Amino acid sequence: MNDFLELVVGATASGCIYALVALAYLLITRPTGIINFAVGEWAMMAAFAGVVMLNQWDWPYPLGMGVMVAMMFVVGWLTERLTVRPLVESGAPPLAPILALLGMLVVFREAISIGFGPDPQAVPAAFGFGRLEWGLLAGSYQSFFIIACTVSVFAMAWYFFERTLHGKSFEAVAIDRRAAAWMGIHLGRVTAVSFAMGAAVAGLAGVLAAPNVSAHYLMGMPLAIQGFTALVIGGVGRVEGALLGGLILAFAEQMTVRYAPVPPGLAMGVPLVLLILFLLVRPTGLLPAREGRT
């Protein structure tokens, strides 16, 4: 039983990471219709920002975290400005920005591999590597910190979309671009902000995951795949869907590793099989998107 509860904490923590990456996809996909495979690389870049600021410069954790989020905000905003907006403005086919972002994925990754070399590098955890027992639940400090951070990010995202005018304008753009533009919503600004927020959330996922997996220039792609698997499971339309999808994915993964009689290598195939199944059976995900009200 203790073993199971420990697994619950661990699985929830990694589910939270997947959920954050899924949220990063969702923030961009929902208003723009663009799937940005580079979110994984954003997480990787933020992890290396963690290496530099928290490890090499030894900054206090909250300061490093704040600067990292601000930096990723700028990275996302610049990515949109330089590679997506020119294409949207020139009326390029919808595939063009996706391809440009795939190119950026390689550029980000190779730039980091030149800058930091191919070896994994350590990123400190928020409260060191201790173990916390809280009632029946037990896990590492970092696991609990990840869960707390994710819960607050999702609470903020929920508040933003449900309670603020800016958030409503995002939803309006997602439901009907043209109508939203007629209502006076600045489409360019919504797109730019969605990329910036996506990058910041992806960056947070990277820094939170890094103490367990170490910062490595190839860490982006697995995160990107797990993130969109979570997104597809939960549904691309709703913020809660990203969280739900992340948790389902992590539990399915960890339960297979722990209890199913398959070699651990094959367990890596679980999220992929889950993704394929969901795409075949329920491509809209578990939580359907909101439709425009008539």
Place this chain on the structure above:
Amino acid sequence: MKRSWPWLLALVLLSSVAFAMGSYQNDVYRKLLLWITLALGYNFLFGIAGQVAFSHFSFYGLGAYSVVIGITYLGWPLPLAILVSAVFCMAVALLVAIPATRLEGFYLALATLAFAQLFIVLLNEGGQVTGGTGGLANYRLPDMAGFRITGPAYTVVIVVLMLSTLAILLRLDRSHFGRACRAARDNPEAAAAMGVDVRRTRILAYTLTSTLAGLAGMVYAFVDNTVNPTIFGLENVFLLLFMIIIGGIGRAAGAVVGAVLLYLLPFVLSPLIGHHHALVFGLVMVLVVLFQPKGLMGVWDALMARRSQAVNSHADKDAKVQTHG
């Protein structure tokens, strides 16, 4: 085919090059030809049929692995192994295509990406059959009727593969099927209204190009005489994508130019920038998408148009001078 002599000429020329080269150059040349073959097929799938699929290298690997497993583990004669592998590739492609082509937009990309990753996981965990992470080695092309095809002679096999892939795809591109593919890419609703069975077109395009990739994989299996999972991973699909975008999407000539350029460029660039050519390719690809969506073929077209314009205006001037004179 009405005019077969250009093909014969190409076959003789491309083959004779192989006999003039040493074994290292032959190795480079063979891989270049294989990249061109793959780029041609991917260009049809992605450029002409408009399907963003990341599974092309999985079928390349499927062909390579299944033919090797056929002749070693199962001990089949080569022709049987080739036949069974081809049918196997086609069956898997069909199995992936039937549900996957139902998906709209980037969901096809996600599904094929998942398939590609799953393929690598299965190769790594295949135990004795696939040789795990180390892959399979210690096999060679069996003798055919007492002959051993090695050296430049095997390069000729690859030339034949590349030219027949090109011939098939060019022929298809200009046929009813090619036009149906383009229509289904540009506007599925309109295509359906014109009587194109969009789903059948997509499934056929996916199955056909994937099977061609499988055939290329079978040939590849005896180039290095080793197959391992890393060759067939996602990295090479990105490279393939870069090739056809930089060369000129949707055009066979573009795929050839892109493949030749991106395959040979690292040999030229590595003294300058080491192994970081992927960064250069990524940057160039972003710039091409932003500023020259038709790729190098678009640049070529513009140059040709300018030249013919210049020739025409000269002709006009000459005509004017003559009338005035």
